[in-house]
Amino acid sequence: MSDPNRPFTDEERAGLYRAIFERRDVRSQFLPDPIPRPVLARLLKAAHHAPSVGFMQPWDFILIDSLDVRQQVLASYHEENAKAANNYSGERQETYRSLKLQGIIESPMNLCITCDRSRGGSHVLGRSSIVEMDLFSTCLAVQNLWLAARAEGIGVGWVSIVDQTKLAGILNLPDNVYPLAYLCLGYVSEFLDQPELQAKGWRSRLPLTELMHGNRWGQPMDDETLLNALKS
Template sequence: MDTSPDLFPAGPFSETERAAVYRAIHTRRDVRGQFLPDPIALDVLHRILEAAHHAPSVGLMQPWNFVVVRDAAVKAEVARAFDTANREAAEMFPPRRRALYSSLKLEGIEQAPLNLLVTCDRSRGGKVVLGRTHDRDMDLHSTVCAVQNLWLAARAEGIGVGWVSIFRDGDLRRIFGFPDHVVPVAYLCLGHVAELHSEPELQVRGWARRLPLDDLIFADRWGVPAGAAAST
């Protein structure tokens, strides 16, 4: 079969390759307190960022940027911003949940050798972007795809990643000097880890459990269980 030079076969991966992809997916964890002090090699970091940069993006707008944070003073300022927001967050939960919340370690900002802030430039691609004409937030969705790519690549490299989301937007803007059209999407802590939890840590600690997949699959319309539709 003739193949255009800009195409390649779309068949399945080998069994070994497929198993590796699924292993990365199923053993990915949100790392908070298991970071080792060893620095991440520059070639490894570049491969991880290259994986993020190969994420799908609507209209090929590639709205992401990556702020690599190693400076201890910057990390300390970010950690203080987290502490302020985290105290506010604790008060939002009912008393019966508050004690457990306060016992959870939710960040590794100063422990991780490297922090990474993934942003979305909402002006990237101009005012009209293919595929974004009717949903302005497709740039944000695209940026999150880059985060997922990065996370899976990091898992394959033996690098732990923790997503710290408890911040006031204004604090991150002040610390990093973002212009108005740039949105901070994901503040990540990266570093080597010696071990990972066998299940998500929040499940291990009793905060939540993974929902059964079959309960989340509908057929053709909202609320119609796929199993029930298949049996009629």
Template structure:
């Protein structure tokens, strides 16, 4: 049996030198963040290679997780009939959502093209298993939602890696949980966090599509930053 590392010994604890990235590397990271978009309709039909999908999943799997519990699973959905069934579940929920708006907002909502499930060659359902690390998880003892928050970090990692690869991602959230659970055979104890549509794109909006279409505009950062205590309404 190998010796148990002494956490007070930096050489045994696996520490490595840290430092800022180069200016070029930093610029690339900020560009990826700033130009990431939620793609709804601009997908190309070209399939994603297995090597590319593996890179994206590895990026997601490298995400931080509370207690290193790594609660995520990734269900890859390529079958056209499965994606059509998912689209039908989405379409039903989308019609329900449209009725929650009124007047011009309803018309604008209905004008948004939300065809990613059928157009993108790959969908990934990202789930969260709350039992992955047992009943007591370091860091989750007083906030049980930390497993879902960790899974969202994996989604963001995948999204940013996809942007760097020229792959568009759309997050579909308009569906009834039970419809997707039944379609994919997901156990009740496992949370459905995201349905992601992935595909190559050759064009992206220069700003978030909902801002371009007049749905909402980006809030001013200065209005969202407080010092020392809550200062909002």
């Protein structure tokens, strides 16, 4: 095990930031190549080393390579996606319908990261005021896995357009376990230069300087050095 007090080298630091800035939500670029088990093990270990409130570690990992299971999830996606399309009209709806928002069948593996909301008992340290902290902790496991996957050259896509109740039924989840993230994993033909929704004109990245506040909401930042650094 490395020394946790050793400073990161320039190369290590650059690698971390590269993974952050080049991480993509992949839907269309999956290759059929299987993920080697040692690589998959590294991704799962990275996820499992996420921080969690009260060290409750509320996550479980369901690896899904069954075509039957994936087809059931895909059917839920199509049903929910048809509903979502009706939120838009005209050209916006046409653009929405043209977007590919999942790679459930194309990716060689699906992974559901769940949150056991009962893990740790009825009183979890640090969760008494914000009961959703178990969900937030599980999101950190998702992000850990996602960044590790990018470093390994593996794409990840989060399928959020599914009915969570139906998904729980498909995966036979207990009542206390919530299917937090349904992910598609696999090697890809390319990582896009920018997020796909940005590239296709759905939304643009907001300027960070416009999202900064000083001390309270709506008060301007008076740190010009920081604001200039954020613009660079």
